[in-house]
Amino acid sequence: MNGPSLALRQRSLGDPSAEFPLFPPLTRGCPKTSTAELAYPVEVDYDYAKVDRTLFEQQPGPDIARWSPLLPPLDAPTLGEGGTPLIEFGDVYIKDESRNPTWSHKDRLNRVTVSAAVACGAPGVVVASSGNHGASAAAYAARAGLPAIVLTGDAPPAVQEFVRSYGAKVVSVPVDKRWPLLRQVVDELGYHPVSNQTVTHTGHPFGPEGYKTIAYELFLQLGTVPAAVFSPTGYAELLYGVWKGFAELRLLGVTDRTPRMFSCETAAGGPHAKALAAGLPAAIVEIGPTDAYGVACPVGGHRGVVAVRDSGGEAVLVTDEDLRKAQRDLARAGLWQELSGAAGLAGRRRLRRDFDGPVVCIATSSGFKDVGVGGERYDVLTDPTLDDLLP
Amino acid sequence: MNGPSLALRQRSLGDPSAEFPLFPPLTRGCPKTSTAELAYPVEVDYDYAKVDRTLFEQQPGPDIARWSPLLPPLDAPTLGEGGTPLIEFGDVYIKDESRNPTWSHKDRLNRVTVSAAVACGAPGVVVASSGNHGASAAAYAARAGLPAIVLTGDAPPAVQEFVRSYGAKVVSVPVDKRWPLLRQVVDELGYHPVSNQTVTHTGHPFGPEGYKTIAYELFLQLGTVPAAVFSPTGYAELLYGVWKGFAELRLLGVTDRTPRMFSCETAAGGPHAKALAAGLPAAIVEIGPTDAYGVACPVGGHRGVVAVRDSGGEAVLVTDEDLRKAQRDLARAGLWQELSGAAGLAGRRRLRRDFDGPVVCIATSSGFKDVGVGGERYDVLTDPTLDDLLP
Known part of the structure; x- marks a missing residue:
């Protein structure tokens, strides 16, 4: 079912005709199209004609090597990343990425x-x-x-x-x-x-490839393509990766449509929202006060702009209050997420719109990682009675 | 593949001829065989003749409802428990239960x-x-x-x-x-x-049934039955549940052997080690100082004794030093476990013995849950140089 990597080359997101060998990874962005003010990332291109489409008939599970034809070579051993569950939550689905080896989506990358x-x-x-x-x-x-x-x-x-x-x-x-x-x-x-080195964000050229596996899993878990995906967004590697995965499924003829991608960013910053509003390839913002440190990125990148634009999505700004409400409601349904990790649900709630199909909110990380966790002390009741236990 | 629960009744671990209806669950142990000093738990019995053995041809994944014929009725919704990865670590396999919805094995129960x-x-x-x-x-x-x-x-x-x-x-x-x-x-x-109410531990009669799913997963992940399973052990619900799952696989003719079960208990206590050494059905101990609060149970139960005895295993006592070493070594391989969660590996290392087949150490919980986590402050280096980054 799986097999060797079919990765062929790197290709610029600034100019798709600008191609580079697969190695070495261009960790400082596209050398042809980047300028002093704006860096364009590169991505990975594959020999798509050689992909056996039975790849998408498997059941999702841990270890993304099951998708190896559509990933760069996986020379590092697995910790069992991926295969995370999709949990029903009201009228949306939560993709619970806190179930990865280090309890966040980052393990796929x-x-x-x-x-x-x-x-x-x-x-x-x-x-x-x-x-x-x-x-x-x-x-x-x-x-x-x-x-x-x-x-x-x-x-x-x-x-x-x-x-x-x-x-x-x-x-x-x-x-x-x-x-x-x-x-x-x-x-x-x-x-x-394995993190960014450029003036606007480019990060590691192979990173978003790991996130594509979320798209493959969602397709198999839902039995269809979702109508919309809401993703917590900092540098937008996750958003872009999931988008690329769905775009590949369509390219391969496995599916015939793609979801709208929603970039859920903190209202304290929001570089992709700014870039999209201004029609820029990427933007940089000041970050105001926020506890959502996991998505509070001042430096945006071109990937997020591409994912939103090409999918017909939007950027959605969420306040810390939106995030706290979403975090609380997820926990009250048994899913304790980091504040930043609740941005997908918070974004979906802020965008009042109906969709013609399943809506997925990605939840990225465990609540253990939040600011202030462990900072509060709780007294022991030395002589408790039943009254102390009632709400 | 899955189907309705085939659970028939409750049966005493004190006297297998003592049977009770499936409901209500006997949450205060077996009413026929328990005494003022010793409580016997009950377990769940199934209509094993009706089990379709293709149940064990599936791939493991989240949601234990995939094993519903061999579980009590699952009337509560899933959070996607189970389907945890099995990770190679030297000459053993680590079953990483920190990958459950609340990042411990307890979610299966x-x-x-x-x-x-x-x-x-x-x-x-x-x-x-x-x-x-x-x-x-x-x-x-x-x-x-x-x-x-x-x-x-x-x-x-x-x-x-x-x-x-x-x-x-x-x-x-x-x-x-x-x-x-x-x-x-x-x-x-x-x-x-959903926790214990009796003088020696009996807990919830249905609880260990959830842990059986670990045995089913291990069989499918390894493609065989392990030779030995080392489990962090407090009340021994986990140890017993995994044992029962393997015993069922043999009973159903799916496999022809069972693993030896090793009860890895803190040397600061160790009620099952005490009971086994003394030939008692269950024992109670004093707990000395230890940071392994997740397994530091003074009250043992009969289940642990049965699992070790019937499987040809042993109880193994591990010190906090053993646990810290095992925890550290797991983290240095990318698996950050709670101190108690590393007891399986610590126990395997303490028992110097060769086994004729795969050895599995269950790792139960995320390192975020340990005593002292978040208690240390780290200074920011205001003027760092490359020298500060070298080992």
Whole structure:
């Protein structure tokens, strides 16, 4: 059913005629179309004519290697990423990505990016991240036997411990020092970068390929293509990856339609909302106060613009109050998500519109990772009675 | 493939000829064989002759309803429990139960026990638990639309917030007040208890049925029966459930052998080790100092004794030092487990013995739930250099 990777080359999102060999991964964006103000990412192109469509007759499950023909070579071992459940919640479906190896969607990306590091023979992996991405990269690097350096910021204390648990070298540095230091680690130590290095976001060219597997799973879990997908959006690698997966299903003739993609961004920032409103390929914003640190990205990228534009979707801005309400309601149905992880549901609620088919909200991460978790102390009732237990 | 429950009745573990109707669940143990000093649990018996063995030709995945013929009726909705990956780790396999809806194995049990509450028409669910069990019961009760009362103790602050997130009434009470209060909630409010109420542990009679699904999954994931299973053991519901699942596979003729079951208990207590050494049906111990609060149970039960005895296994005591080493090594391979959750691997390492076939260590829960997580503060390096990033 699965088989070797059919990845052929890298291709620019700035100009699809600009093609590059598959290796080395262009971790500083497209060298032909990027400018000093705007970086275009590249993506991976495949030999689609060779894809056996029985690939899409399997049942989803852990380990994205089941989709290997449509992924770059997976040289790093699995931690059992993917195969996450789809849970009914009122009139929408929740794709619960907190069920991944490090309890966020980032594991799908890091299986692919750490594989690239292994394939390149890199002596280590480096990542700048305030939380989930850093922990996930550290976990996959550890699993692959590669040292990792994680440049982190002021993540919540429990998340700091989470990132550190996997044995990486973790250093908290000021935000403005993270990217120069990352470049230095790449240039001087030869470590493979699995996070962004460019003026507008490009990230790792292979990263969104891992997220495509969410689209494949959704198609199999629903037995159809959803009408709309609402995704928590920071740099929009997730949004773009899911979009590309559905676009491939249509390209391969497995399906005949694609969903509208909704970029659910924090109202404290929202670079893709800004870019779309202004008709720009990508934008940069100031970030105001928000607890949704997982999606509070000042630097947007071209991928999110492409996914929204080509799918007929929209960017939706959600406030922390919207997020808290969505987070609370998900928990009250048994799904405790990180505040940022509830952005898909919050976005769906803010956009008052009917859809002609299933609506999926991606929920990205466990509630354990939030700001303030573990900060409150609860008293022990020394002499409790039944009255103390009533609402 | 799946179909209605084939559960017929409850049967005593104290005397297999003592049978009871399937409902109501005997949540205070076997009324015929229990004494003032020793309570025997009951288990669920099925119409095994009616089981369609193609049930065991499916692929594992989320939602244990795929095993419904061999489970009590599942009247509570799923959160997508089960279908967890099996990860190679050196010469053993790790069954990563931190990949469940509330990031521990307890979700398999609570899908079943909260279903019993729904089937009984109970007005709510009550549970005494210091952590994972309480959170999981709260999540499944919330999902089923039932109120829940959780009597908790001095769980770590992040775990307190985790338990509270699902909207249950959570009250911290001294350990010696938990069980009297639980009984009062059951007797006066009619809430359905999903934790233990007896002098030696019996718990919910349906609980271990949920854990059987781990055995079914392991058989399908390995393509064979493991030679040995090492399980973190507190009350031994997990150990017994996995054992029963394998025993059923043999009974049904799906397999011709069963694994040896190893009860991995904290050296600070270890009631099943004590009972087995003394030839008792169950034992109670004092608990010494340990951070492995998830398995530090003073009250043992008969189930653990049966699982070890009938499978030809052993009880293995592990120190906190053993656990920390196992936890660290799992994390260094990308699997961050709770200290108690690493007891399976710690136990396997302590028992120096070769096995003629695959060895599985169950890992039960995410590292986020440990004592002390989030308690440490890490300084931000204001002027970092490359030297700060080297090991």
